[in-house]
Amino acid sequence: MQLKRAINFFELWEMTGVVTMNNYDVIIVGAGPAGLTAALFNARSKLKTLCIDEIGNGGQAAITDLIENYPGFPEGITGSKLTIKMAEQVERFGAEKITEKVQKLKLEEEYRVVVTNQSKYRAKAVIIASGASPRMLGCPGEIDFRGRGVSYCATCDGAFYEGSNILVIGGGNAAVEEAVYLTKFADKVTLVHRRQELRAAKVAQERAFTNPKIDIIWDSVVEKISGNSSVEKVILKNVRSGERREMFVDGVFVYAGLEPNSAWVKGVVRLDEKGNILTDENMCTNIKGVYAAGDVRRKLLRQVLTAASDGAIAAFHAERYIESQFYGS
Amino acid sequence: MIEVNKDNFEQEVINSNKPVIVDFWGPSCQPCLELLPQVEKLSEAYKDKVKLVKVNSAGNRRLCIKLRVMGLPSFLAFKNGKEVKRISGQDLTIKEIEELIKSIA
Structure with missing residues (x-):
């Protein structure tokens, strides 16, 4: 795949040393089960893959006590153990991982740029797996007593x-x-x-x-x-x-429900009224080369298993897109 | 980062000449475990100005109760032996922790 491609304008520009930008084939935002699975699939396909998460590995699954409905673990497995194993599997295939906070998604011609609190990263495709956070009650006292009850x-x-x-x-x-x-x-x-x-x-x-x-x-x-x-x-x-x-x-x-972590792509990618990202069954959003997977999507069943499944599907279609868009005849 | 417990808390935190940040973590707190290696790095980077120490809440329940730490991860900032600020919650980012360090440095 690498041999076939022509050097594009951006790469030429960077070769001159005028700018440096971190270039990838795929950037995955979020390292929960959806993001880690997408990273696993893309890294196994030898795509240059970057996974960005603002906290670390595992997302919500990492703080779940026992997961009993993920197949293959008859006794159940703790969320932290399962997600650590997922992360190890991703590492084995060489995906890069960084801990930064994403702020924006930009479209630069055929490239997709993820802006974080520290840098900018450019890729041919982006998979949004930024998940969801607990919905707050919104009642007086909730914020004041956080960490104190x-x-x-x-x-x-x-x-x-x-x-x-x-x-x-x-x-x-x-x-x-x-x-x-x-x-x-x-x-x-x-x-x-x-x-x-x-x-x-x-x-x-x-x-x-x-x-x-x-x-x-x-x-x-x-x-x-x-x-x-x-x-x-x-x-x-x-x-x-x-x-x-x-x-x-x-x-x-x-535990009063979830809010999708999609504010950073608002106005770029189409969301529903609750902020969930709308995708088709291939995890494609309304923007070419941008996919969504896991709890950040509009869907009915939010489980580790379905997040992983979304991640695999998104990774597969991102790879196909890159092949046809960048290396096709 | 040194491990602090009820026996050395006074000496390491209260009597410290430098401002101190205490990282409260626990073995079953996954967000805490994710943060720890990154906090170790910050501890090294800011060692001239701020001292970073950690408390394993699992073995130091009384100390936690005394300091009213009831949520993990929690980071308490001490200056001249007094708590001046704290941040807490499983969505804490390393950036927020660095800002806390800078604010008392």
Whole structure:
């Protein structure tokens, strides 16, 4: 592939030493399961591949306690172990990895440029796998008590709540699974959900229902979190009756859904009203040479497995695109 | 970076002549483990101005409670033995940590 290509204008310019720009075949933004899988596929195809993540490896999966629905691990595997293995596999095939914060995606003729807080990187194709972040509750006290009783990561902070009384907010898989995990430490875990039924998988629901340490409060939202040096109480509001109640708790774990990390491509790539990137079934966005994979996409099933699958599909089509666009006859 | 615990906290942090940043981490906190090697590098780069130390929260629960650290990773900045600033959360970036170091350097 390298032999066939003609030297393009940018490369010629750089050879003169006038500018330096870091050039790649593919840039993958995000090193969660989607990004790591895309990096694995592209690096195995001998494409010059760069993977950029602002934190490190693993994304949300890295802070998940136990993953039981990723095939091949009959006993389940912790999210941190699984994503470390994924990262090792990527390293073996030689993808480059850097820790920088992406700020912008630019289109320069047939090239795609990713601007970070430190540099600029240019590639023939870009795969956006920047994932999603926990949605905040947006109630008073949430930000003030972050790290002092408000948490978004049970595996990070659970152990601080030995013998205590905590709330978990949400009704999806993450909320219910992490509520069960937190009973390892806490004396009492109260799940607060704004609806009347949980959305989590049935297995997880059963574990929550049969766990003597877990109580569930339905139809309710957190209106306020307060305390002195750490969280002491919350005000819950029943969304049906409007009734409010005060509860004394030591901690609040928030699993109230996700926000796609797509602000940095807004105006460049087409998003839906919630900020999810729109793609076709080949993970192509509306921009040629730009793909999206994993939780940042509009999709229904957000799992490690489907993120990995998206990553593979995006990598495959990015490679085909590069071949036809840059090396085709 | 030296490991600090309840026994040497006073000596290494409170009585330090230089400003100190304490990195609270834990073995099951993946974001903490991702950050640690990068924080080690910053520790080397800023060693003339700021001292960086780390506390394994798993073996130092009491120290954490005393300092009201209840979330990981957390970075506490001390100047003249007093806490002047802290940042916390699993989405902390190395850039934010470097800014914290610069702010007390």
